[in-house]
Amino acid sequence: MHKMRDKITEVTTRITNAALSANRNPAEITLLAVSKRQTEQKIAAAHAAGLRDFGENYLQEASTKIKRLQLSDTRWHFIGPIQSNKTRAIAEQFDWVHSVDRLKIAQRLSEQRGQSTPLNLCLQINIDDESNKAGVRPDEAESLALKIAALPNICLRGLMVIPLNPTTAASEDCPFMRTRLLFERLKTLPQLANMDTLSMGMSADIETAIAQGATIVRVGTALFGDRD
Ligand SMILES: *Cc1c(COP(=O)(O)O)cnc(C)c1O
Numbered sequence: 001m002h003k004m005r006d007k008i009t010e011v012t013t014r015i016t017n018a019a020l021s022a023n024r025n026p027a028e029i030t031l032l033a034v035s036k037r038q039t040e041q042k043i044a045a046a047h048a049a050g051l052r053d054f055g056e057n058y059l060q061e062a063s064t065k066i067k068r069l070q071l072s073d074t075r076w077h078f079i080g081p082i083q084s085n086k087t088r089a090i091a092e093q094f095d096w097v098h099s100v101d102r103l104k105i106a107q108r109l110s111e112q113r114g115q116s117t118p119l120n121l122c123l124q125i126n127i128d129d130e131s132n133k134a135g136v137r138p139d140e141a142e143s144l145a146l147k148i149a150a151l152p153n154i155c156l157r158g159l160m161v162i163p164l165n166p167t168t169a170a171s172e173d174c175p176f177m178r179t180r181l182l183f184e185r186l187k188t189l190p191q192l193a194n195m196d197t198l199s200m201g202m203s204a205d206i207e208t209a210i211a212q213g214a215t216i217v218r219v220g221t222a223l224f225g226d227r228d
Pocket residue numbers: 034036057079080162202203204218219220221222
C-alpha cells in the first residue's frame with residue numbers, strides 16, 4: 001500500500017516533469033495503469049491511492065478482476081489483441097478499446113455495445129511497419145479511420161502505438177513523432193477533427209511520448225513492479 005503510493009508519486013512526477021518540459025499542461029495527460037498479470041490487491045491499492053484508469057490485455061483475466069473488484073468511478077481499457085469471438089464481452093465490460101486495427105472488429109464492437117454511452121476507441125497503428133505485428137499500416141489508417149468514425153455506438157478518440165523499441169530520445173525518425181504527424185494529418189479531415197487521444201508511451205519511454213503529444217501513457221511495471 002505504502003509502496004504503491006510511492007510508485008504512483010514517482011510516475012506522476014515523471015509525467016508532470018515531462019509535460020512541463022514540453023510546455024504542456026500535465027492535466028491533459030492520463031495515467032493508464034496497466035494491470036495485466038498483476039494481483040487484485042495491487043489494483044485495489046492503486047485505486048485506493050486515486051488511480052481511475054486501468055488497462056488489461058487478456059479478456060478472461062480482465063473480466064474476473066472487473067467483476068470481483070467492482071471499483072467505483074473507474075474506466076477499464078482493453079489494450080490487447082482482439083479475437084472476433086471476444087468482441088461482445090469487450091463491448092459490454094470496457095469503456096475504452098485501444099487495440100482496434102480491423103473494420104470487422106470495430107463493426108462488431110459497435111453492434112454489440114449494449115449501453116447508452118458510446119465505446120471509446122483508438123486505432124492501433126503499426127508505426128514501425130513490422131511484419132506480424134498488430135496495427136494498421138500508416139498508409140491505410142485514413143481509410144479505416146473514416147469508416148470507423150461513421151459507426152454508431154463508437155467514439156473514435158485517436159491513435160495507439162507500441163513502437164518496436166523503447167523510444168528514449170526524439171531522434172529524426174522517432175516513432176512517436178511519426179505517430180503525432182499522422183494524427184495531425186488525420187485531424188485535418190472534418191470527420192476526424194474531434195479526435196483528441198494519442199495513446200503512447202510505456203514505463204521506459206513516458207518522457208519521449210509526452211514530448212511528442214501523448215495524452216494517455218500506459219504504464220505497467222513502473223507502477224506495479226514485475227508481472228507474474
Ligand atoms: C504491457 C503493456 C503496457 C505496459 O508496459 P510496461 O512496460 O509494463 O509499462 C503498455 N501497453 C501495452 C499495449 C501493453 O501490452
